Amino acid sequence: MTDASSGAPTYLDSASSEPLHPAARAVLLAALDQGYADPRRLHGPARSARLLLDNAREVTAQALGVRADEVSFVGSGTDAVHRGLLGLLAGRARSGSRLLHSAVEHSSVLHAAAWRTGEAASLPVDRHGRLTADTVRAALTPDVAALAVQSANHEVGTVQPVAEIAAAAGDVPVFMDACASAGRLPLPDGWAVAAASAHKWGGPAGVGVLLVRKGARWRNPFPADDRVDERAAGFENVPSALAAAAALQAVVAEQEERSVREAALIAKVRKTVAASVPDVEIVGDPDERLPHLVTFSCLYVDGEALVHGLDRRGFGVASGSACTASTLAPSHVLEAMGVLTHGNVRVSLTRDTAEAQVDAFLAALPDVVRAIRAEAGL
Amino acid sequence: MTDPEPAFELDCRGKRCPLPIIELARHIEGVAVGELLAVVSDDVAARADVPAWCRMRGQEYGGEDAAGDGVPRYLVRRLV
Structure with a gap:
């Protein structure tokens, strides 16, 4: 586990790959x-x-x-x-x-x-x-x-x-x-x-x-x-x-306890991001969903800049935006859903993710988004 | 739809996402409510993001056609 206050990076990309159990x-x-x-x-x-x-x-x-x-x-x-x-x-x-x-x-x-x-x-x-x-x-x-x-x-x-x-x-x-x-x-x-x-x-x-x-x-x-x-x-x-x-x-033995904890953390991310970041669209079903991940898109924000901005603050997240893909095409998933494809971030929790790390991410995100928008003159 | 030509055509050729959407937001108030604004964009993300922006902003997405040179053109009707 990493400590949010220690400056060690917080890995929030378990949907790409979960650390070895x-x-x-x-x-x-x-x-x-x-x-x-x-x-x-x-x-x-x-x-x-x-x-x-x-x-x-x-x-x-x-x-x-x-x-x-x-x-x-x-x-x-x-x-x-x-x-x-x-x-x-x-x-x-x-x-x-x-x-x-x-x-x-x-x-x-x-x-x-x-x-x-x-x-x-x-x-x-x-x-x-x-x-x-x-x-x-x-x-x-x-x-x-x-x-x-x-x-x-x-x-x-x-x-x-x-x-x-x-x-x-x-x-x-x-x-x-x-x-x-x-x-x-x-x-x-x-x-x-x-x-x-x-x-x-x-x-x-x-x-x-x-x-x-x-x-x-x-x-x-x-x-x-x-x-x-x-x-x-x-x-x-x-x-x-x-x-x-x-x-x-x-993980199956831990499943029940873990999914309740993760679902609560993700619900917190959904609620807090919607309130603290203007012009954000949180995508995916709010209830019938995987317990450990959430995806949202920030209007007028470059997805690549967002991933780099969060990385500089010590948070590793994925993105489905075109500028972050090797093909330079936006995520076919977001496209098929008819939701915004730019400014996209996917946050996914590992079994070790602590609430303090999620809170630190939630505290950092609005500033990162604001800075990118300000650079674009918004 | 049997629309006349858009009141304003925004040239976003060569601009990558999210710039076409930023430009769209900057220029929407340049057309009157009820009028059409066209975004000409060769960025593939615009095909998803112009309709999504319209939905988020309460504007009407008017579909896609092509500019004279074949570059996709996305139509937005200002509602608010």
Whole structure:
């Protein structure tokens, strides 16, 4: 933990990556020494590695409320999205090829949709970024192979009504990108295939979790490999998978207490920013949202200047404004919601974020915004 | 809409966000209530931010067309 008064930087970007959970660190260090061998071999060290891998799978399944044979460890959250979505579409090739997805999906879903040859349709969302079951019903055509919807939005925190959407989709299976919410909220019902990412919940980077429900038709969209798990490819990263599972188990155990605390801090940010910063728009659903993040846009403010200004004051935040993106295009999420894209800031809490740090951020923000506006002559 | 030409056309070519919106705010009072102001902008963020500004400011977004050189032009009707 950093102390707001000590001058150490305050990291408010857990939605990009959560710091390693202490439970994961301990397990990772131990597993680095024990989990090096090839879990497919038959000798002692291999059996140890295989045991650790199976253990990681069991723990992950239990934490997420799924069966162990529904869990695959892959290279990243993005890898899990690509394998999950494209494999679901491949399994449905005889039924159709059309993909429906919400307009606010993570770029990994949009890139997978663009990469394949089949048609894809982007479904509009409301001002809070929510996809409704009615919109899905209206878009269903006989050639729809799959529907992709996130559990919650990674930029604005709005939780999607996945179970309702899946009910509306009927026989069309749902791919759910759960990277933003896994470990922070229980998984909803209704999905056939899902993806999650360990570094978003405090596990190490380089571990994605692919979930394929028993009975879901999923076919490997990429070249096969002769590994432990037919849904994955490449030599298993046993130590990291085990550390990811340990972190997940720990955060799920802490989930209830933590989400109440975080939701209260975020509610405070929403209320205080709306009152202390003129011409600000706080975006995302005020209630049905991820507990740990909030996004707002400041009128007439350059997003890049805002991120740098806050960084100089010791606060690390993300932004969906065009000037902060490598593509120089504004966030497609904010665009689809019809909200302001410039002057955008996303604040997301880690498990260690103290109320004093949030208060220090809230105290610094109005001055930073005022200074940028003054420089623009406003 | 069968509108006449806007009362004022604001040239924001080459200006990056949020400058087109700052210029829009500076010039909206230069047209009379009920009249149209056009923002010509090649900044991609303007497509989202002009309508969002209208909503936040109680003005009416009048849609998008193109200036003579093909650069997108966003229409704003002053209501207040």
